[in-house]
Amino acid sequence: MQGNKSSTRWFKLVDVSGANLQLDPFEELAMPLFDQLYNFAHWLTQNREEAEDLVQETYAKALKGFSSFQPGTNFRAWMYRILRNTFLTSRTGLKATMTVPLDLEDDGPALAVECETPETILFERANGDLLQSAIDELPVYFREILLLCEVEEMSYQEIAETLSIPAGTVMSRLSRARKMLRDRLRPQLQAGIVTTAATKGSNRGV
Secondary structure, X not given: OOOOOOOHHHOOOOOOOOOHHHHHHHHHHHHHHHHHHHHHHHHHHOOHHHHHHHHHHHHHHHHHOHHHOOOOOOHHHHHHHHHHHHHHOOHHHHHHHOOOOOOOOOOOOOOXXXXXXXXXXXXXXXXXXXXXHHHHOOOHHHHHHHHHHHHOOOOHHHHHHHHOOOHHHHHXXXXXXXXXXXXXXXXXXXXXXXXXXXXXHHHHHX
8 A cells, every 4th residue: 555655845844842952853853754744644634735734733743842752762653643633633633533433442352463364365456546545435543543554564562652542452443444444345346356257258259
């Protein structure tokens, strides 16, 4: 799965914290994450301009609060958590969370996530546009956990830190997200397979 890349030409880092001495170490840690954060923002907002605004606000908040970051802890998870929380309090984020299933937090016991499963094979067979469309249709809490795991390739522990949930909840929620995605993909892929088979059959009959 591929995210959406963006140039940094529209981005201008402004020191809003008043702590100029922090700017260099902050830039050193934060700027390498720029494309990743923009990709995640674009997947969440599904809008280029909103994604740009979200990243701008994330960097401004992170710079302002950089003195609260504890050296030696996971800076990437810290940045993603700021971006996610900023999104969830935005108009788009509030609208998206209104469609979240009521039993979201009742994730149940942790489920093992196998490396090679029917859904991973299904994902590989899906083309990029079909897969992106199916992910976009997922409720935001399931969409984000799939993106963090499959696109950003975060560990379960990193995801847990980013979303502020237990690692066991990460595993069970990821399992549910994959099932929802599989259920959306399977009918479309099966329809494609039938169409392809029918086309080949008609070609042989010519």
